[in-house]
Amino acid sequence: MTPAGVRLPGPHPRSMQRGWGMGESALLTTAPPEAIVPAAPLIETARRVLLFVAFRILILAITVVVAVYLTILIANMGGYVDQIRRAEIREEVSQAMVANPAFRSLPPEERARLQQELVRQRERYFGLDQPFLLRSVIYLRDALLLNLGRSYQISSDTGSRQVRLILLERLPPTLLLLGTSNILIFFLTLWAGLALSRRYGHFVDRLVIGLAPLSSGPAWFYGVFLILIFAAFLRWLPFGGMVDVPPPPDAPGYALSLLRHLILPTLALTLSNFFVNAYANRTFFLIYAGEDYVEMARAKGLRGRDIERRYILRPTLPNILTSFAIVLITSWTGAPILETVFNWPGLGRVTYEAIGLVDTPVIVGATVIFAYLLALTVLILDILYAIVDPRVRIGGPGIEQGAP
Amino acid sequence: MRRWLRDLLKELRYYPSALLGGSIILIMLVLSVLVPIWIPYPEAVRLWRGGEEVWYRLPRQVPPAWVNWFRREKLAGTLIFSTRDQPSLKRSQPAGEGRRIETEFVFDYPYDTFPQELVLYIWARFREKAPFLTATWKTPDGRSLRIMELRAEGMKQGFRFAQDRRLLQRLQGVPPEEALFSVPEATPPRVLKGTYRLRVEAVTFEPDSDVDVEFVAYGQVYGWAGTDRYRRDLGVALLWGFPVAMAFGLLGSVGTTLIAMWLAAVGVWFRGWVDELIQRLVEIFSIIPFLPVLILVGTLYSRSLVVILGVAIILSVFSITIKNYRAIFLQIRELPYIEAAQAYGAGSGRIILRYLLPRVLPLVIPNLVIGVPSFVFLEASLAVLGLGDPVLPTWGKVLDEAIFSGSLLQGSYYWVLEPALLLMVAGLSFSTVGFALDRVFNPRLREI
């Protein structure tokens, strides 16, 4: 498996369904008693979906805890989180001492001794004298509550050194970039997949298939080429950043500037993801178009549009969601580089800055936040699966629960 | 087995892009084997990290020499002459206590532009009495000019034409790079093409005193790949990028695929809690953010490619593909002919070989091939973030330096394009082959 995710159409949908229950007992030849409970459909569905969602949230929560714990362990193997905590304590203590007039009057040796004593007290309070695994649990609790400590050097726009603030401040631009791009890609590939499946064998179809290998290049890579062409050579679009500097004071000007800056990064993401996903979607549509129930729909006299919508698109949605999930996840994890290349002031770029400055608290904090973002993405996808595929809700045969 | 391979190749004929990709892969693999032989690792490190000592002869940030094919106005090439490389250029005669050493550099200057810089490097060996050197410049049209007179200082020194006040005075303020090569009285200045001579005469005053000189006319192009900001020949890094990329890519992809397959098989074989555990791990790892954790490891612990590769493999193994492999293994487990095979006494090895492998290969092989570019680009990604391997020269490192030294703004497009195009070619070649293999192994995809 690749770090970026392999976006192949995957095994035939039929092969994923086991045991469709051929043959049954003779007892069913007569009508079963009315004892089978026919619950009201809409309430029943809602109840099932809610139960499912609650269940998934629970599982996801546990998963997040374990994932963040692993992250903490990795970070603290070299004692770096301890370092962060120690530095924080020392800073707090010295600040407290400076603020307190009573301390200032003391002679320097006294002050030093008192400072050490206070530091030691606090260290014990925060569990820094506990064994490795236990300490990590304490850090885990903090990380989960997003109590991410203070940075070494980086500060937020408001001047605070709280890692949480720094990172959360940088979240909206990332969401803007990735959100816009991914929504665009989703609908584009959906539409393209449908359009291509109708024109099977056509030149455009083969063109898209031929361009599918472009997916091997990550978005930031195409970004470099795009900047080379459109910014350096043609000078049509800006090199990077989110808005012009200085930003236009009026709202429409600002929006326009924002849009101009969004074009290249979005295009980069699209180049990397569009062709292979359009190809995968089109293949799904073609495979599902060959299903027996589609022929039945034709036999029943349904219109082409309706057939496409209800009998091809709707059953295929889970597969489409799966391939889109891969796009989402890789875009999250690729954010640091994409934002770095385009100088986009988001979560990814602050991570890059932290690398350069070796600002460990920020790096660790960013990893935790990325984990949360991924968990959220997975949760949303699970919910969508439940809405779209009744087999997931009701637990049909052979369907595995949960999004990839 | 051999027939299977032949059938496979016959099928691939229908995919010309894959054939092209395949041949490129072969070329890359061959290069990956040849390059470490041709430029051994210590030599590569020396060339790439050697410092001024190694790089001083090359012009700073210039494009490759072959751009001249596309230009009407030919950019100046770099000319290097050294008595250290060619001792025969030196002629030495005894003179008094020491020797009189004459060196003459004769060269053609066919370019349309002036050189970037002119430097005469001098290595002098002496104990107390420093040698004395003079240099004379002769143009094709017979003009002659004394350009340098000095006493050697220390072991090595560089006489930069453009910085010598006396020479500047003699040339009436015109930069020597221009003045020494231009047609007299021409406005705008035009290059005088023809054969030039630079004669250096050194007089030593001690019996074992010796002098070596090196003349470098820094051009605006160099070599087949150009140079970077530090005067390094990019060709070294680009060549060494091949084995690094191939090794990283192949090891990463093959390692991940094999381990993932093995894990899926183990889960299906042992069922119960082992299977559950593996599935839970897959879910957990899907939440662990891949790149940020690699960043964590790279920043805090080690940037060595070996370590990064290991961590990357571990993180990639527990991914969705295990579920795909598991689905296939589950199908196989249910198959009656497995039981039948066991019943007639087939050993596990035989079962695996004859029944398991053929069913799982259609999924494994395309995955494996398509996975290679992911790892290749991963190395580049980390390099661009500043977390590249500290020692090895790789494409990613070159790209990183290219992007962040503002080469795009300065118009040194070649610096970015060369590693980028190599990355692209490497990535595309594997992925075209992979996609074609996918269609070959899954014929139903072909009907569609």
Added chain:
Amino acid sequence: MTPSKALLQISGLTLHFRTRAGIVRAVDGVDLEVGENEALVILGESGCGKSSLARAILRLLPRNVAAYHGSILLDGLDLMRLDDESFRREVRWKLISMVPQAAMNAFNPVLRVGEQVIEPALNQLGMSRPEAMERARTLFRLVGIPEAFLQRYAFELSGGMRQRAAIAMALITSPRLVLLDEPTSALDVLTQANIFNKLKQIKWELGVSFILITHDIAVSSELADRVAVMYAGQIVELSDAQRFFREPLHPYSRGLLASVPRLRHRGELAFIPGRPPGLIQLPPGCRFADRCPLRFEKCAQDPPAIHREGRMVRCWLYE
């Protein structure tokens, strides 16, 4: 042959596909007739083109169709002359409906069963939803499925239930003719018998006509009013059921009936040696000749349809 009242008259129906291996002549000049409230059973081995026949009637053509012509008269109206849109609007499910082979996969997995059952009623007949649901409930009761299952999804129904639901769905628009393509081949014997009984009941109660395509002679003999035997893309015998089962004309029909195992039979099982020809490389002359125990020289020519006493047979023996 003039039936009591001809509902459907098919003549020269032809459907060929283009494949990599060549042109498949699945339906090669088929003549059929079905009367009002009549059940025509089409017998044949697998690979003789039966399923293609059903699709040819409903114009469910694949992408690689090579030839499609003939005439299909329903109540005198030639369906083949209709353009695609009119055919879709007027014929599909309104006049002719279908119960597919192996209804396992006949239902959309993400829509509720009831939704799919009433779909044609809403679309083709313009019925209101409550009306259509009421009709669906009635039909479900008729075929023996609890109404609650209208709200379920296809995977929640067993195989037999799905088959019955498909039958209900085929009847929702009260069509004149229902094509049943091997409706019970995937089910066990008891369910088969059950479903055939239901079909008899439906025929009786609703007055609908059936074309039942099957290879199962024994069970279908219960239901058939008329029998057609299909071989290698052609109808080789067409007769009323009584006379057919008593005295089959075509050597192939005889072979088929002889090969039905009888409960108290002693000795070896009879069978027809050889295999039916592939539909791509059809031999010249009578297509059954190479397996026919009664073949003679004339069989080298393609026999025409010979009518005798209200029955049709394609065999030189009856010239």
